[in-house]
Amino acid sequence: MTLIAVVEDNADNRLLLHALLGGDYDIVEYENGTDALAGLHTARPDVVLLDISLPGMDGNEILDHIRADEDLRSLPVIALTAHAMMGDREKYLAAGFDDYVTKPIVDETILMEAIERGLERRR
Amino acid sequence: MHADFPETDPEALERLRRFGGDKLLGDMVVLFLEALPRRLASARAGLGRGECHAVEHELHALKSSAAQLGALRMHRLSQEGELLAKAGTLDGLARILNDLDAEEPRVREWLTAACTRESA
Numbered sequence: 001m002t003l004i005a006v007v008e009d010n011a012d013n014r015l016l017l018h019a020l021l022g023g024d025y026d027i028v029e030y031e032n033g034t035d036a037l038a039g040l041h042t043a044r045p046d047v048v049l050l051d052i053s054l055p056g057m058d059g060n061e062i063l064d065h066i067r068a069d070e071d072l073r074s075l076p077v078i079a080l081t082a083h084a085m086m087g088d089r090e091k092y093l094a095a096g097f098d099d100y101v102t103k104p105i106v107d108e109t110i111l112m113e114a115i116e117r118g119l120e121r122r123r
Numbered sequence: 124m125h126a127d128f129p130e131t132d133p134e135a136l137e138r139l140r141r142f143g144g145d146k147l148l149g150d151m152v153v154l155f156l157e158a159l160p161r162r163l164a165s166a167r168a169g170l171g172r173g174e175c176h177a178v179e180h181e182l183h184a185l186k187s188s189a190a191q192l193g194a195l196r197m198h199r200l201s202q203e204g205e206l207l208a209k210a211g212t213l214d215g216l217a218r219i220l221n222d223l224d225a226e227e228p229r230v231r232e233w234l235t236a237a238c239t240r241e242s243a
Contacts (some may be wrong), residue, residue: 012154012188019143052185082187104135104191108142 033057135193
């Protein structure tokens with residue numbers, strides 16, 4: 001089964017993502033960047049949903065580590081963030097995220113379609 | 124709706140029920156209300172230390188969760204505070220944190236009542 005890694009410090013958001021995705025995908029969760037970077041090597045997910053505002057390393061720093069890691073750099077990484085001001089989408093795509101989905105999640109199909117695009121890149 | 128109730132979005136609760144039924148809604152409300160006083164205290168402590176980044180982080184998280192749960196006024200206050208903290212402007216943050224403190228019991232009452240109605 002396809003494995004989605006969720007990097008998110010908010011427990012309520014993790015619960016929501018599990019409810020939305022758990023029927024279609026396996027999910028592995030990390031609450032911070034240190035755990036995520038260590039775990040991604042072992043878990044080998046197909047797509048990463050990465051929050052931006054995290055304690056310690058933020059999502060941008062985690063992405064930099066992923067892209068600098070030979071084993072991880074090809075992972076599709078989707079920014080899942082409440083940073084939704086004008087220009088944020090372009091900013092995160094320019095930073096190297098493969099896709100960008102905003103919180104709150106109002107239309108779940110936007111998230112699902114972003115994941116499917118990520119899986120297409122992976123194939 | 125009572126005039127004192129916060130500005131809220133009942134559709135957000137309907138949406139969560141559609142995503143995962145009453146259980147998801149109830150579990151998310153529990154997690155949110157558990158974290159809420161901790162987040163506000165942490166933001167206030169950050170303000171006391173003059174650490175804008177700590178305030179920004181807590182208010183950003185609060186903004187996100189409040190929006191998902193339809194607590195619109197709490198969302199707007201958190202967003203306003205987040206932007207001030209991001210800009211390094213401590214002035215005004217104390218007032219916003221006071222407003223958020225005042226908002227907390229109203230949001231708690233609204234969400235608790237919504238969950239009670241769901242399980243009735």
